[in-house]
Amino acid sequence: MSQISSRLGAERITALGSYTTLQPAADRAANALRSQGRSYLRRLFATDLILVGTACALPAVANSGPGQNYYLLAGVLLAAAWMISLRSFKTHALGNVAVGMAEYKSLAYASLAMAGSLGVLIGLSGLGTLRIFLLLTLPVGLASLLSNRWAWRQWLARRRRSGYALSHVLIYGQPADVPFAVRQISGKSGPAYRVVGVLLDGSADEQAEQEIRAADPTLPLAYGGGSLEHQVQALGADAVIVAGPLAGGNEALQHLGWSLESSGTKLIVASSLVGVASRRVRTSPLDGMPLLHVDLAKFSGARYLLKRGFDVLFSAAALLALAPVFLVIAAVIKLEGPGKVFFLQERAGQDGRPFKMFKFRTMGPDAEAKLAQLRERNDGAGPLFKLKDDPRITRCGHWLRKHSLDELPQFLNVLRGEMSVVGPRPPLFTEVAAYEGHAHRRLLLKPGVTGLWQVSGRSNLDWKESVRLDLYYAENWTVLSDARIIWRTFRVMIKPDGAY
Template identity: 40%
Template sequence: MTSAFRAVATPRSEVPLRSSGYASEARRSPRTSPVLERRRRWERRYRLNLWISDAAIIIAFCVFSTVLRLQMLDPNLIAEDPGIIARIPLITSVGWLVALSAFGTRESELFGSGVTEYTRVAQATGFAFGLLAIAFIVFQWPGLRTQLLVSLPFGLLVLLASRWLWRRWLLRRRRFGEYVSRAFVVGAHDEVAFVLRRLGTTWALGYQVVGASLSDRPVSSIAVDGHAYPVVGSVYDAAATAHRLGADAIIVASQPDEDPDFVQRLSQQMVGTAAELVIGGRLADVAGPRISLRPLEGLPLIQVKIPTFEGGAHVVKRAFDLVVSSLALLVTLPIALVVAIIIKLGDGGPVFYRQKRVGRDGREFDMLKFRSMRVGADAERALLLAQNEGSGPLFKMRNDPRVTHVGRILRKHSLDELPQFWNVFIGDMSVVGPRPPLPSEVTTYDGRVYRRLYIKPGITGPWQVGGRSNLSWDESVRLDLHYVENWSVLDDLRIMWRTVGVMLKPEGAY
């Protein structure tokens, strides 16, 4: 065994916070390092931006509601109670801002998170106005009713729009390496590679990996998707190594099997030098939002909720599908008529294309699409198999000669999929779900991939907003399985919103 490997694999019982003088400073609390202070500076700057915009919006709507009440509904009220023009907006504004702070809507872990941030803002707003409604009933303060009718709906809408704009600004800055956490990843080679691969494709999470440390291989670097990350030091020196590299976050992809106290000790060593200790890897990817902490008599337990595929949540999903598909069929009817006429005038062939797909529980159904290929294209597929660019059982060609000129435009903007809202309406599909597979694909599935068939396939889904045809087969399966086990109505709304952006700025569609 080489000395390099021993440095990686041999555990230590303890690593001091400082390389020297530890005994004399053991009772002194750790001081904030320059690395940690740098991170806190940009966090404070961004949090201040959010606070200023929140305050400006809230005060503006609260004052506007009071003025509206006085000028349009009860102009004589100000003569009877001159303090009302200041008192009511002040009470509402302060209560609203305090609720936003109490609900942690500006915490650093929410920066750039999207749905979670918007949900907290909505919850804080609902809580604040719930208390105001009680105050209105108890004290009968004039003017509070207008706050409830005007400031609550319109103020919340503008507040969410403001948070969305700030999020877009933050994501743009992160593209240039600003407002990011410098991360150091530790664990076994395969688990570290898994985390690096995910972080490399999801820069919006705000992590810039500066290095890694492996517990099982004596290598100098780890290559993932064409990018090499330096491997530095031992996992047992992770805190000191991360500090030396200027990292303010450590991601634990896996911990050494022979050291059950590894994470606890690492968290203690990071005090004063880093802001985040993130537990990553495949457990978080599989369980996702189903993970919760459950302390039991001082014993910290990680509880993973087992997914169910029937019951109230799925009834809500079906009701949601009916409402959305009904509205979509009505709204897109003019566009569908124009597309149908163009296709018919193009070559005189049929407007619609019916294709067998596999739905929930393996049941086959006819999926509708606007025809984007020439008539008889299915019979030509066998001649093109040698040019297949798809991964796994998928057949994909970037420049498929069977696709018509009109069809390329339809595919690029996903307009060929509009008739699938009918499939949603009659119950064969869902608005959001896994990609609908062909019967020939299903015959290649193993036991794990069959889980994609536990719920209805969708018009859009994580594969649609995550890269479409650019995704590998394994990545497509991973995204679908994660959705199947962790979906929620809020997540469906997020995917639908992102789908609109993908349609306007298509990427990976062919």
């Protein structure tokens, strides 16, 4: 058995030892876990088949005359081809469901491929009667499929609270790589993966242990790759996620795959290429060695002209629509006491250019004068200054901050071209002065009224995670990702998380 970290004490040793004595029960548990994922995929397939079949039957239902049998036969053939297309695009494969946008994209691509094929068939054969399938069946079917997957995700989210997951994974790798993998998979994968244990490839590492314990103090943790198969069986894992390179190099990874074949345990390799969206990565094979082609991040071009156009339209519409809200908030601020309605603060914009950022005033008029004596009570991460119970905040200010209403005037900055609707967090120059490493890259884009930082916990995030989110956004944003962040912002404003 592997060398168990002495710092975890007898409790962990006892826990791991109990897995060995209860091996038959662990085997049954592992089989049960595998059946969970298979059962979910069968349910997805069944509901997709029902929805596709229903959509393909619509033309036959709409045409009750002599040609009904023709539409019925065409509908059956189209439904079969559609299901084959869904399978070809791996819409029913673990790893492609229940997490991220990949599932929805696969459904859309499979359906668009079906639409393209049907369009070619109509053009070549001249069967204009099939156009109803193109104009009615495919749009209705795709909308139904997307809604169905969303509904299944809600079901999974409810089941996840009781420990349900489609795949239970053991994370294996070197101490330098595993803690990040544990944090990301435990916190971001939703019901797709549940981490049931960690195996470190190397000697005891106190810092790695502390970081893993901070992410999940309940995880069994052991050392030594030689005990991998035992740990997989003992913990009931149905997959092994390899985080980063192994000490033995590529050969060790190949041998690991061979050792897992007999148990049917899936092998998942987490790329050491982090902070890069999948759309920027292409794979090409080279005699058994997959090559990853990574597109470099770009910070200019047509996409940014489109982003600016959206910013102007959105901010102008928001300012017009919110004008009554502005009047109400301004009146409440004035009624509470003396002072200006708006607070202007100098922030660092794109490429570090200074600009005055607009906010509704949420503090007393002497807030800046009191700042120095409050710095020792800082609750913020890194160079950020935040106080959960800041005595300078007014009564209405607490409510405005909680629901992010104090930030609405920033649409004026967007209209003026100093900010964007979505972007990195606008920093103070005192924060910029404390930047280390690559943190300055967050200044490559205009700061945003909202962003990944706001919809992912805001002040609850540590400094490192806040920087990581801003850098990821700056290098990987898309129009679709901006739309998703805006939608999530509305939800966060209603149910605040980390706003103070």
